[in-house]
Amino acid sequence: MAHTTPAGPAVSAGPAPAGRSKRRAGTGRRWLEIAVFAGPALIVFVTFVIVPVILAAVYSFFNWNGLTPLERFIGFDNYIEAFNDPDFLQAIGNNFTIVIASILIQGPLAIAAALLLNRKLRGRAFIRAAIFVPYVLAEVIAGLSWNLLLSPNGFVNALLEMVGLEEWAQPWLANPDIALWVMFWILTWKYLGFAILIMLAGLQGVPEELHEAAAIDGAGWWKAQWYVTLPLLGPTIRIWVFLSIIGSLQLFDMVWVTTRGGPLNATNTMAVYMIVNGQTRPGYGSAIAVILFLISLTVALVYQRLAMRRDLGGAITRGVR
Amino acid sequence: MNRLTSRGLIAGLAASALALGLVGCSPAPAPAPTDSAAPTTAAPEQVTLRFWHNATAEPLKGIWDKASRDFEASHPGVTIESTGYQNEELQRTLIPQALQAGGDAAPDVFMVWPGGEVRAQAEAGYLKDLTAPAADTIAKFGGVAKPWEVDGKQYALPFTFGITGIWYNKDLFTQAGIASTPKTLTELADAVTKLKAIDVAPIAVGAKDKWPAGHWWYQFALNTCSVQTLQTAIPALNFDDPCWIEAGTKLQEWMATEPFQEGFLATSAQQGADSSAGMVANGKAAMEFMGAWNSGQIGSLTPDGKVPAFLGWFPFPSIPGTAGDPTITMGGGDGFGVYKDAPDVAVEFAQYLVSDEVQAAFAAAGSGIPANPAAASSLTDENLKAIAAGLAGSSYVQLWLDSALGPEFGNPLNDAIVNLMGGKGTPEDIVKALKDTAAKL
Amino acid sequence: MAATTTAAPAVAKRRINWSSPLIYAVAYLVVVVSVVPVLYVWLNGFRSNADINANPAGWPNPWYFQNYLTVLGSDRFWGSLASSIIVAVGTTLGVAVLGIMAAFVIAKYDFRGRQGLYAVFAAGLMFPLTVASLPLNLLIRNLGLHGSFLGVIIPQIAFALPTTIIILVPFLRAIPDELEEAAAIDGASRIGFFWRILLPLSMPGLITVGVLAFIGSWNAYLLPLLIMAAGGMPQNLWTLPLGVTQFATQYSQDTGAVLAYTSLAMLPALLFFIAAEKRIVGGLTGAVKG
Incomplete structure (x- = not known):
């Protein structure tokens, strides 16, 4: 689920629609229309997303092994336990490491790639398609492939030996000192395509005349991008950063299928920790889920306040003009 | 919030969510009456039994499928849906969630682990008491059925x-x-040195799955603790005896000889050529400390799907400097339990699965050691015969500690052990994990 | 990006001339990194196990087709494929229909609670499915949807709704109100406007959310595991990601066949995405640009 949600940090639905809705006759009929149109989505969403999440929140206050009835209410004990577990604190640390590394490394890479792919380039369609391949791949399949590639007797080590770098060969996913960075490499490989997709979409909104104007002024291509395109790409970048943060905080699938959080918790994330512990202690796992939600929400709100203030009520919610 | 059942809570919340359906446009599937008695009892001539096990590969998968077909043939009207799931998914996700949901969602006959595992399910009331209906089987099996007994009642029948x-x-x-x-740990260390000299991994361990690493510490604890300590400490969940710390110290000393394959922390136990079983199967590793099923597991990982001729088995060596008695062994097995609301024919089916006939096929296929003593003679595999002999000669068999202690212990205990083996934890950390978990129950 | 003035091409050309080889080098490096792991899987599907084990980094020698033929000849592959298609198409249609209806209200109606409605959906972004898997599973069982296609499809729709609505709302808002005025003058009702004007105009956005929902469904693992695999659906009807892991467990000694199965399982989503890629970029533009 991580990283796959192209959407805006929208606490605001934007300004009220201008127009004639207020003078339309019959508020009764208007409410009926609203109910008929929004009702089905709301019912499905509340039933299958909100209700389970509320239930998870309820479980989090119980000492519960998933088999017995919910009857041992323990208040905030699960929460206290979580913050006293060094493994969980390490998982939080790993999540934030990935958050920061993603922004600092994947962001610039994605912008550069999108700028390249947005210009006339022989074989552009092919290049674009190739770059999106990892993003479209199922996590299960990607994890299976990387496990094969990175195993001690796998392709990567064999390749290193072939080019005379055998001293670099090592069990990539088994070394706790580098596993997190190997994981980050896999994540970058997997999700860079999505970042490029977002950036490309943003670039469609940058008027071509601006490039031309810059070109006529004699500015170099990269210079033109830096001074002209990049500032206009601002809202897009800020949205990608938001999505990347949420995705990195909730990272689960790729880690689960590749390392299960190991070795020695080196690649553990909050969501993996939640699943591992929630298997035999759903009450405790639910407390982790709530913590994960609160951290995501806090980070999202802080980020919106700091970075996206000028986009609020506009940018992602106003739409193209 | 006393005795709030999650099901009741869900029904309430779901009902209020559905009540939001302002007009008839909601998909509104009426909540199924899950508390009603199983409808299968109404029409005894047409019964479908859901049978969940962990056999995803041959030959075991074929044995359960054939047993299902044979049972259908001898019981007209009975249909058996036999499904094999990946072991950990089955025990840690699928069965607990299905039991919690209850009703038709729960499997009728399913694999049950011994010790604390069966206790947790039995105490929550999900398992049928098989003491009376399966009395003959239980009497015949004798001591081997004990690990599936809770407070004097039999809740599952072992098949291995x-x-x-x-x-x-x-x-x-x-x-x-x-x-x-x-024969001794010192000799094992010698073997490790010699094997390193011919450039193979001396011992493979699937530490990514955690429990295979855990077994090493369990074995050390078996040697450092007396039988009496084991027998009292486990039910009482009291880990104050210094022998528990000593087990970790011994394991630490053992780790210093670097006996395991490179990158063992990321090796899984059973899947593919790079797993610990796969490494033994393709000759990249010389040894693996593993349960009786490993013969079949390794066989399934060879190109021709047969147990390799080079495969041998010996009991874990004694550990010098410990109180341990070499006839004190560690082991475990798998059984079949029946869901509380399952039709009676499910009990019959569970009994059939451990009958002489099916157990003989199980033994002959080399999948493991049959729990049914009558099937022991059907063992053909030399290694399995050796294990059966070792079992017979044991003065005391300790159940794997994670099974014995119960579901809540597995994760924290095995995690702490893997940490120690990876050089990140101490012997005290393992005991602390045990004590902390016990305190939370 | 073709320049239309006469001066610009000359300037641009001069720039490209010196930087061009570098740009191509970078572009193709990225391509290689992206594709090599996938090519590895595809190519090794054409190798026998002995060949793979002997030389993990080798080229197929000789080319060995049995792995792919075995997979293509098995009922379970086709069953899984059909099942994946049913679930993905169902999810996609459901998300598109429910999503556009809700987005229409949020974008084009002014009413108390509009912001709240939007915030409720947007908050869904913070809930990964894993968080709520146990209660969700119990709920689905209690609704009697367990072990059915609908049991997977409906929750998937629910979890895809936040993304969908957040992409579609700005898209719909961008459709000028004047069109609605014009429609009203022609005597069309609000609903008529929705059907005849808004729906056709929002096709690019719908395609984008549709493709994203399709791929999400195609790759989903946890929900199909809990609902289909544990729900008693026959193994032949488990979706492809489940099929891949089941196949990998069952034939784990047979690396070549596992890789062939894996290759074939990824193909449909890949082709679908590549075919729709241009439209996706177009459809996202509204959501990411001010």
């Missing part, structure tokens, strides 16, 4: 029970100049 020992590659041992199988 064996002791954990070391599987090894005879050819590699010969090649390395190891004359006889190690």
Whole structure:
């Protein structure tokens, strides 16, 4: 689920629609229309997303092994336990490491790639398609492939030996000192395509005349991008950063299928920790889920306040003009 | 919020969510009456039994499928849906969630682990008491059925029970100049040195799955603690005896000899050529400390799907300097339990699964040690015969500690053990994990 | 990006001339990194196990077709494929229909609670499915949807709704109100406007959310595991990601066949995405640009 949600940090639905809705006759009929149109989505969403999440929140206050009835209410004990577990604190640390590394490394890479792919380039369609391949791949399949590639007797080590770098060969996913960075490499490989997709979409909104104007002024291509395109790409970048943060905080699938959080918790994330512990202690796992939600929400709100203030009520919610 | 059942809570919340359906446009599937008695009892001539096990590969998968077909043939009207799931998914996700949901969602006959595992399910009231209906089987099985007994009642029937020992590659041992199988830990360390000299991984361990690493510490604890300590400490969940810390110290000393394959922390136990079983199967590792099923597991990982001729087995060596008695062994097994609301024919089916006939096929296929004593003679595999003999000669068989202690212990205990083996934890950390978990129950 | 003035091409050309080889080098490096792991899987599907084990980094020698033929000849592959298609198409249609209806209200109606409605959906972004898997599973069982296609499809729709609505709302808002005025003058009702004007105009956005929902469904693992695999659906009807892991467990000694199965399982989503890629970029533009 991580990283796959192209959407805006929208606490605001934007300004009220201008127009004639207020003078339309019959508020009764208007409410009926609203109910008929929004009702089905709301019912499905509340039933299958909100209700389970509320239930998870309820479980989090119980000492519960998933088999017995919910009857041992323990208040905030699960929460206290979580913050006293060094493994969980390490998982939080790993999540934030990935958050920061993603922004600092994947962001610039994605912008550069999108700028390249947005210009006339022989074989552009092919290049674009190739770059999106990892993003479209199922996590299960990607994890299976990387496990094969990175195993001690796998392709990567064999390749290193072939080019005379055998001293670099090592069990990539088994070394706790580098596993997190190997994981980050896999994540970058997997999700860079999505970042490029977002950036490309943003670039469609940058008027071509601006490039031309810059070109006529004699500015170099990269210079033109830096001074002209990049500032206009601002809202897009800020949205990608938001999505990347949420995705990195909730990272689960790729880690689960590749390392299960190991070795020695080196690649553990909050969501993996939640699943591992929630298997035999759903009450405790639910407390982790709530913590994960609160951290995501806090980070999202802080980020919106700091970075996206000028986009609020506009940018992602106003739409193209 | 006393005795709030999650099901009741869900029904309430779901109802209020559905009540939001302002007009008839909601998909509104009426909540199924899950508390009603199983409808199957109304029409005894047409019964479908859902049978969940962990056999995803041959030959075991075929044995359960054939047993299902044979049972259908002898019981007209009974249909059996036999499904094999990946072991950990089955025990940790699918069965607990299905039991919690209850009603038709729950499987009728399913695999049950012994010790604390069966206790947790039985105490929550999900398992049928088989003491009376399966009295004959239980009497015949004797002591081997005990691990599935809770407070004097039998809640599942074992189909396999064996002791954990070391599987090894005879050819590699010969090649390395190891004359006889190690009897003491010192000899095992010698073998490790010799095997390193011929450039194979001496011992494979699937530490990514955690429990295979855990078994090493369990075995050390078996040697450092007396039987009496084990028998009192486990039910009482009291880990104050210094022998528990000593087990970790011994394991730490053992780790210093670097006996395991490179990158063992990221090796899984059973899947693919790079797993610990796969490494033994393709000759990249010489030994693996594993349960009785490993013969079949390794066989399934060879190109021709047969148990390799080079495969041998010996019991875990004694550990010098500990109180341990070599006839005290560690082992465990798998059983079949019946869901509380399952039709009576499900009990019959569970009994059929451990009957002489099916158990003989199980033994003949080399999948493991049959729990049914009548099937022991059907064992053809030399290694399994050796295990059966080792089991018979054991003065005391300790259940794997994670099974014995119960579901809540597995994760924290095995995590702490893997940490120690990876050089990140101490012997005290393992005992602390045990004590902390016990305190939370 | 073709320049239309006469001066610009000359300037641009001069720039490209010196930087061009570098740009191509970078572009193709990225391509290689992206594709090599996938090519590895595809190519090794054409190798026998002995060949793979002997030389993990080798080229197929000789080319060995049995792995792919075995997979293509098995009922379970086709069953899984059909099942994946049913679930993905169902999810996609459901998300598109429910999503556009809700987005229409949020974008074009002014009413108390509009912001709240939007915030409720947007908050869904913070809930990964894993968080709520146990209660969700119990709920689905209690609704009697367990072990059915609908049991997977409906929750998937629910979890895809936040993304969908957040992409579609700005898209719909961008459709000028004047069109609605014009429609009203022609006597069309609000609903008529929705059907005849808004729906056709929002096709690019719908395609984008549709493709994203399709791929999400195609790759989903946890929900199909809990609902289909544990729900008693026959193994032949488990979706492809489940099929891949089941196949990998069952034939784990047979690396070549596992890789062939894996290759074939990824193909449909890949082709679908590549075919729709241009439209996706177009459809996202509204959501990411001010």
